[in-house]
Amino acid sequence: MDLKKEKITIVIAGLIIGVIAAALVFFGNPVNMGFCIACFLRDTAGALGLHRAGAVQYIRPEIIGLVLGSFAMALAKKEFSARGGSAPLTRFVLGFFVMIGCLMFLGCPFRMILRLAGGDLNALLGLAGFVAGILVGVVFLNRGYSLGRTFKQPVLEGAAFPAVQVAMLVLLVAAPAFIFFSEAGAGPGALHAPILISLIAGLVVGALAQRTRLCMVGGIRDMALFRESKLLLGFVAIFASALVCNLILSAVTGQAYFTLGFEGQPVAHTDGLWNFLGMLLAGFGCVLLGGCPLRQLVLAGEGNSDSAVAVLGLIAGAAFAHNFGLASSGTGTTFAGRVAVIIGIAVVAVIACVNTFRKNA
Amino acid sequence: MSYIATFYSHFGAIRFKKLCQQEGIPVKVMPVPRALSSSCGTCAEYGGSDPCPGGEYPAEVEQVVEVTGEGYRPVYRAEGS
Numbered sequence: 001m002d003l004k005k006e007k008i009t010i011v012i013a014g015l016i017i018g019v020i021a022a023a024l025v026f027f028g029n030p031v032n033m034g035f036c037i038a039c040f041l042r043d044t045a046g047a048l049g050l051h052r053a054g055a056v057q058y059i060r061p062e063i064i065g066l067v068l069g070s071f072a073m074a075l076a077k078k079e080f081s082a083r084g085g086s087a088p089l090t091r092f093v094l095g096f097f098v099m100i101g102c103l104m105f106l107g108c109p110f111r112m113i114l115r116l117a118g119g120d121l122n123a124l125l126g127l128a129g130f131v132a133g134i135l136v137g138v139v140f141l142n143r144g145y146s147l148g149r150t151f152k153q154p155v156l157e158g159a160a161f162p163a164v165q166v167a168m169l170v171l172l173v174a175a176p177a178f179i180f181f182s183e184a185g186a187g188p189g190a191l192h193a194p195i196l197i198s199l200i201a202g203l204v205v206g207a208l209a210q211r212t213r214l215c216m217v218g219g220i221r222d223m224a225l226f227r228e229s230k231l232l233l234g235f236v237a238i239f240a241s242a243l244v245c246n247l248i249l250s251a252v253t254g255q256a257y258f259t260l261g262f263e264g265q266p267v268a269h270t271d272g273l274w275n276f277l278g279m280l281l282a283g284f285g286c287v288l289l290g291g292c293p294l295r296q297l298v299l300a301g302e303g304n305s306d307s308a309v310a311v312l313g314l315i316a317g318a319a320f321a322h323n324f325g326l327a328s329s330g331t332g333t334t335f336a337g338r339v340a341v342i343i344g345i346a347v348v349a350v351i352a353c354v355n356t357f358r359k360n361a
Numbered sequence: 362m363s364y365i366a367t368f369y370s371h372f373g374a375i376r377f378k379k380l381c382q383q384e385g386i387p388v389k390v391m392p393v394p395r396a397l398s399s400s401c402g403t404c405a406e407y408g409g410s411d412p413c414p415g416g417e418y419p420a421e422v423e424q425v426v427e428v429t430g431e432g433y434r435p436v437y438r439a440e441g442s
Contacts, residue, residue, distance in 0.1 A: 006395050079399045083442075086369075146370030149423070151441045213401045222392050225371070225403070230392070291401065302399060 006212075007230050013208040014237025020201045021114055021238070022245030024062070025257065027193035031266035032118035034242070035062060035205070036111035037293035038102035039267075041311070042318035042327075043189050044168070047180050050315065051322035055187025057180040059172040061195050063297065064165045065202015066209070070301025071162040073207040082158025084305030087147035090351055091289060091306050095313025096320070097344035098285040098293065103318065103327040104278030104341050105129075106268055109216030109292045112279065113235060115268065117242035119260035122268050122275050129276035133283025134220045137352070141225070145288065145356040150306060158303025161311070169199070188267055209298045216292040217283065267330060274333045274341065281344045288352055363428040364412045364436065367393050367404045373421025374403040381407050384414045397426065397433055412436045 021034030033039060039056070046057030074080040102108045105126045107115060112130065115123035137145075171179055172195065182189030192198065208214070212234060219232035246258040262270050269275075286292050289310050291299065296314070299307035321327040326337040368374045374390045381388035388407040393400055407414070412425050423442050426433035 003394075074399070141371045142375065144372040146372055146421075149369035149421075149439075149442070210399065211395075213395060213399065215401060218401050226391055228392050231401070295401075 003230065007233055010212040010214060010230060010234040011237045013212045013214060014234040015241040017205050017208060017214070018117070018238040018241025018243075019245055020205060022117075022242050022249060022257070024193050024198065024201055026249055026253075027197050028191060029193050029198075030188045030191045031257065032115045032120060033107075033111060033188065033267060034114055035294075036107050036114070037063070037066075037297060038099055038108035038314070038318070039106075039111065039188065041099070041293070041314050042103065042322065043182075045315045045318045046182075046189060046322065049178070049180055050319035052180075053322040053327075054180075054189075055182055056189040056322065057182045058189040058192055059168055059179065060192070061169070061172060061198035062202035062205075064169050064172070065199045065204075066206035066294070066297045067162055067165045067301040069203035069206025069208075070210040070298040071206075072203070073210040074302040077211075079210075080158065080303050082153040082155050082303040082305065083150045084153050084157060084309075085151040086149060086306050087355075088306055088309040090147055090355070091310040092313035092316070094285045094289050094348065094351065095296070095310035096317035097348055098282050098289070099314045099317025100321060100326060100337075100340050100344045101278045101281030101285065102293070103321045104333060104337050105275050105282070106328050108294070109279075109282065109286070110238075110294050113216065113239050114242055115265070117239050117258075118246055118266075119258045120265040120268055121260070121262050122265060122270055122272070125272040125275040126279040129279035130216075130283040131220055132276075133280040133285075134217060134287050135224060136280075137284050137287025138221060138224045140352040140356045141221075141287065143356050145352060147288075147355055150304070153305060155303075157305050161300045161305070161308035206298060206301060209294060210302065213295075214298075215295040217286040218291060218295065220283075221287055269328050269330060269332045271328075271333050274328070274338060277341050277345070278328075281341055281348065284345070284352075285348045288348065288355075362410055362412075363406060363408055364425055365394070365397060365404050365406050365428060365433070366425045367398060367400070367402060367423045368421045369402075369423055370421060371403045373419065374405050376421065377405045377419060380415050380419070381405070384409075386414050
């Protein structure tokens, strides 16, 4: 596949994903949250009782679908490969703090795009911080940053994470008493599309993301490193199609799928500085991980156990964020959350320095 | 001849680029083509008659392929990758 074909493919995939994201909101997901890897991992952590924030507890089928969609596509294309061993604990820590940044902003990079497509201008500050964080990370990449090479691993090591997703699907459908589900009206966790629709949406997006290597971080990183726009085009296509769908849905249903402005946005706050810094932390951490949270899920589906560990870090971060009052809400940020973001930026900077300059010494 | 080398890190590609330039071999770094890998890292496309400039593949090299009219022909893959 030459570069032109790759660009056409990723634009088509992005357009489809934007439509799916908007459709998920129509079918019941929170507004501007057709997809949000951070929010959905947070909801899943809550459903498992890793935190007890009653407003955000639900095993999100989209996450299950993303991993299994990637897994199925990788198997079909003979690209499934169990590999790992590249600084897994460091990746766990990076994943942890990426989640802290995302929950300061209230969304992962994917939701940031969907928030923009819903007219939420607070996400512009998030986008600025995200770009800034990626550019800081790129400086380290160019100076020698590396977490070390990966190694081939036994198949079971790569298949374990997809297998866990099957178990999660069983728990979702069986809904045993020890799983927590937000009660109706309790908050975003109670808003969701029907299981089958969410699962199929996740499967399709996971498969498309595996084929196209769609990555919210990679798009900006490749523009900075190579002036190469391919991955960024996927980003732009998602924004464009979700925006058009939101405008159509608003016109047809009379409901607010698109509301331009800063105030009163769904599952968002208006603290610009912390929207910026939260996504700076997320962008910086994701560059060091080699991809955004969506990409980590897709890579985990392909058999990359390092990415699976990064996802576990994201889940742990979500649990901490809600157990210790670090996560923002529609009413604003918290003091503890602001401290956690500053600590996160410092920790990620130390990880970047240690894994850059140590090698050159 | 044209070859593409993929790496375990972006900086590995930067170092390989410098190596090629020291040897007078035309080289450019770019994102890894999708047809070559599902990884989204950095690769180096370089010319010359020898796929192994410098006599030994650096430790950061994951694989090397020769670019042919029909696609890619494997030349080298690091042990355990």
